[in-house]
Amino acid sequence: MKSQSSPIIISCRNLTKSYYKGDTVVTPLENLDLDLEKGRFLALMGPSGSGKTTLLNIIAGIDSPTSGSITINNQEISRMSRSQLTRWRGKSIGYIFQLYHLIPVLTAYENVELPLLIQKISRSEREKRVLNVLELVGLEDRMSHFPRQLSGGQEQRVAIARALVTDPMILVADEPTGDLDAASAQNILSLLRQLGHDLHKTIVMVTHDVKAASYADLTLHLEKGKLIESSPL
Amino acid sequence: MLPLSYSLRNLGRFPWKTLQMVLGSTIVVFLIVSASAFNRGITACLSVTGDLNNVIVLGAGSEESIQRSEIARIAPDILASSIREIRRVLDKPAVSSEVYYMGMAALSDAPKKNWPAIYRGVTWNALNVHRNIVITEGRFPGPSEVMVGRQVARYMGVKDSDLAIGKSILFEGISYSIVGQFQGEGTMMEAEVWMDINDLLTASKRETVSCATISLSRPQDFDAISLFCMQRLDLELSAIREQAYYASLSNFYQPIRLAVWLTALLISIASVFGGINTAYAAIIVRRREMAALQVIGCSRVALIFSILVESLIINLIGAFVSLSIASAWLPSIHISFSTGVFHMIVDNHTLILGFLSAGIMAVAGIIMPAWGCLKPTIVSSLRST
Structure with missing residues (x-):
């Protein structure tokens, strides 16, 4: 996963995650090493329980490793406190959920604007950025619609716009097409690949779908918490 | 911080639960205000009876x-x-x-x-x-x-x-x-x-x-009367200032005042627990949404503040309704007791107490639901159903 042209943006060393489930110790990740260059589109694949979502969550800073280290853009996030991680996530990560997780009481525009409000960006700057990303995802004509008034594909586009609006270093997507029909899924994946390419974003996507993984630059296969195969395209 | 519109619109998400909480708050504030109006009425009646001279x-x-x-x-x-x-x-x-x-x-x-x-x-x-x-x-x-x-x-x-x-x-x-x-x-x-x-x-x-x-x-001439009563033992007299007499009568009614407060407080506490349940039900269903908000960079403090704003709005509406009813109705109620009649008093003190109670309920009512919602890790909250 290294090339000589781009710097490493995600670096995991001996990454282990374990937790108790009743009396049993579950280890979704075990001594995992990973380096990912800036601007790459990585697909994480593997069976259920292989640790791919755990790895994604650790990269996104919403979960922490039991041991090992994870460095993102030369910042070791595994040592950050919960509040430091929250601030860091707001600026550095754009998260795209399988079930979109849009705020139902806010319009598409307001949903996209929300991360900027949290970061106390000025009103004019917010407006400029929100309109820009809504245009990028092709939803400028749906900005005053509430999530319930949008289709699944449109909701996911709003979620992508929300993830992009803070101009994060990394976009992480957890099964972004898992809840969509085939046509919508194809549109979303094309959009992700195009955005990654045009905006030079690093994208990490978890998927079960081989077809979805084919949109990525490279695919990692995990099994029982270990990296078993990588397949660059 | 999250925008105020988010808190306001959330109130309309579960209108029935919001209405229940507003009603609960109205009843509790009304109870507390009634207890205060009762006590201020009886105290005022006894304290104005009696001339300093x-x-x-x-x-x-x-x-x-x-x-x-x-x-x-x-x-x-x-x-x-x-x-x-x-x-x-x-x-x-x-x-x-x-x-x-x-x-x-x-x-x-x-x-x-x-x-x-x-x-x-x-x-x-x-x-x-x-x-x-x-x-x-x-x-x-x-x-x-x-x-x-x-x-x-x-x-x-x-x-x-x-x-x-x-x-x-x-x-x-x-x-x-x-x-x-x-x-x-x-x-x-x-x-x-x-x-x-x-x-x-x-x-x-x-x-x-x-x-x-x-x-x-002059009020200070009381000693002359007192001295006279002590000198004329044959008349078996005792002097007491009129205000002191009614003040002691007021003390006699202290247990009743305490009983009124205690009853109002006990019912209020029970109602607050009921309110916590309703608030819990309304907030816990938003657990995943709150986890998602944390993922996009919203702090737990900002989320608690947002929930608190919702709770404050609900309780202040309740306080406003109950204080409007109390101001219009309670002063017309006259209560007779063994030695007289007093009317319930709704004054600035009562109004402040009403709003203060609403504020306390707003905070007390959301601590446990907010804790239940925000204490788990983001990952477990996102996985919750």
């Missing part, structure tokens, strides 16, 4: 109750002629010889039915001593006549028209014409029937009077 001379050993007190009929005259510090009105000493009697009264229209009534047997001098008593209609009563305070009808539980001038009341089988009505600035005397002292002595078969109420020129 007035002294009540009672029978020794009966300082706590005019009802039980007995002094010789001649004692007020002796006091009037012996103490120079007594205020003089038209060159006559302001000493009121009085008989206080709690009995029954019947109306001339319904002679067989009896209602409780408080009688005060007085002379003309009573008006020189009780300076807050104003005859609003009619005149001071002579023999076989009475005048009634403006709260007598409420104390007895009859209509105001039953005690209009020209009507009569029956006391111990004798009919007394109502010839006057008076008011007394919210004092307990407004619940009394005033009549000629000799009539009351006869009707109550008493040979002694209850007390002598004396108006002094």
Whole structure:
């Protein structure tokens, strides 16, 4: 996963995650090493329980490793406190959920604007950025619609716009097409690949779908918490 | 921080639960405000009764109750002629010889039915001593006549028209014409029937009077009366400032006030727990949404603040509704107790207490639901159903 042209943006060393489930110790990740260059589109694949979502969550800073280290853009996030991680996530990560997780009481525009409000960006700057990303995802004509008034594909586009609006270093997507029909899924994946390419974003996507993984630059296969195969395209 | 529109619109997400919480808050605030209005009413009634310049001379050993007190009929005259510090009105000493009697009264229209009534047997001098008593209609009563305070009808539980001038009341089988009505600035005397002292002595078969109420020129002249009472052991007198007497009466009602507060608080606490359940149900369903908000960079403090804003809006609406009802309704409620009638008071103090209670409920009501929602890790919250 290294090339000589781009710097490493995600670096995991001996990454282990374990937790108790009743009396049993579950280890979704075990001594995992990973380096990912800036601007790459990585697909994480593997069976259920292989640790791919755990790895994604650790990269996104919403979960922490039991041991090992994870460095993102030369910042070791595994040592950050919960509040430091929250601030860091707001600026550095754009998260795209399988079930979109849009705020139902806010319009598409307001949903996209929300991360900027949290970061106390000025009103004019917010407006400029929100309109820009809504245009990028092709939803400028749906900005005053509430999530319930949008289709699944449109909701996911709003979620992508929300993830992009803070101009994060990394976009992480957890099964972004898992809840969509085939046509919508194809549109979303094309959009992700195009955005990654045009905006030079690093994208990490978890998927079960081989077809979805084919949109990525490279695919990692995990099994029982270990990296078993990588397949660059 | 999250925008205010987020908090406002969230109130409309589960309208039935929001309405339940507003109603719960309305009831709790109303209970607390009612308890406060009750206590302020009874306290105000007892505290305004009593002139700073007035002294009540009672029978020794009966300082706590005019009802039980007995002094010789001649004692007020002796006091009037012996103490120079007594205020003089038209060159006559302001000493009121009085008989206080709690009995029954019947109306001339319904002679067989009896209602409780408080009688005060007085002379003309009573008006020189009780300076807050104003005859609003009619005149001071002579023999076989009475005048009634403006709260007598409420104390007895009859209509105001039953005690209009020209009507009569029956006391111990004798009919007394109502010839006057008076008011007394919210004092307990407004619940009394005033009549000629000799009539009351006869009707109550008493040979002694209850007390002598004396108006002094200066409040500090109380010592002169006190000294006189100590010197004239033969008269068996005891002097007490009128305000101190009613203050001690106020202390007598302290357990009732506490009981009212306790009842209101216990019901309120039970209601707050009910409110917590409703709030929990309304907030816990947003657990995944809150986790998602944390993922996009929203801090837990900002989320708690947002939930608190929702809770404050709900409780302030409840407070506003209950305080509007309380302001319009409670002051019209008159409550009679053994020695008088008071009305419930809704003043600035009560309003502040109402809003303060709403604020406390807003905070207390969301601590547990917010904790339950935000304590778990983001990952487990995102996975929750």
